[in-house]
Amino acid sequence: VRNLYLVRHGETYYNVEGRIGGDSDLTLRGQAQAKELAAYFAGTEVPYIFTSTRKRSAQTAAPMREARPEATVMALPEFDEIDAGECESLRYDDIRRRFPDAFAARQRDKFHYVYPGGEGYVTLRERVERGVRRALFLAGGAPGVMIIGHQAINRMILSHFLYRRTEDVPYIFIPQTQFYHIVATQRKKLFELVRFM
Ligand code: F6P
Numbered sequence: 001v002r003n004l005y006l007v008r009h010g011e012t013y014y015n016v017e018g019r020i021g022g023d024s025d026l027t028l029r030g031q032a033q034a035k036e037l038a039a040y041f042a043g044t045e046v047p048y049i050f051t052s053t054r055k056r057s058a059q060t061a062a063p064m065r066e067a068r069p070e071a072t073v074m075a076l077p078e079f080d081e082i083d084a085g086e087c088e089s090l091r092y093d094d095i096r097r098r099f100p101d102a103f104a105a106r107q108r109d110k111f112h113y114v115y116p117g118g119e120g121y122v123t124l125r126e127r128v129e130r131g132v133r134r135a136l137f138l139a140g141g142a143p144g145v146m147i148i149g150h151q152a153i154n155r156m157i158l159s160h161f162l163y164r165r166t167e168d169v170p171y172i173f174i175p176q177t178q179f180y181h182i183v184a185t186q187r188k189k190l191f192e193l194v195r196f197m
Helices: 013-017 028-040 055-067 092-098 100-108 121-139 151-161 166-171
Strands: 003-008 048-051 072-075 144-149 178-184 189-195
Touching (some): 003 151, 048 055, 055 144, 092 100, 121 151, 144 151
Parallel strands (some): 003 144, 048 072
Antiparallel strands (some): 178 189
């Protein structure tokens, strides 16, 4: 694989409401972002597109899939967003009120914090790395691979390719209208944040 395009799903209803996790649909704006993404990549070779098993990731891939019926599009559960356990579907404000200790603990050490009944960045690493290995194996020598992931997932994927101090990983910028283009050669890895709309 020469080019890895790391994309975050488009805007969802949960994003607008400030809720975390869940499995909500793209908003109209999110659908427009997905269309712009496909238009941006119209002339680019991307024979493999990996998504998570969540609706927002599949819906972001839909226009890409339509534009290139020959591409392999595959959902990997390894790329599902961090499981916030008992905090799934809550707003950060709700978490602060209902679970003040958990909220404070996460702010103190976001990387090592594990949600009650869920995951943390620290436990995510293993499954995300498994997903990256699986995706790259399936894609073989393909010139371009796209992963349409989530905020925490994409942070972990970026940190897999690029050196980042662990404590910085949960704060890496993962926008919805820009993607990370990672070029990995044997000698070095380059990355660029590219705006597509
Ligand atoms: O808010 C969107 C989201 O993808 C949530 O589903 C997830 O819990 C969160 O981002 C991860 O970001 P952070 O670790 O900064 O809370």
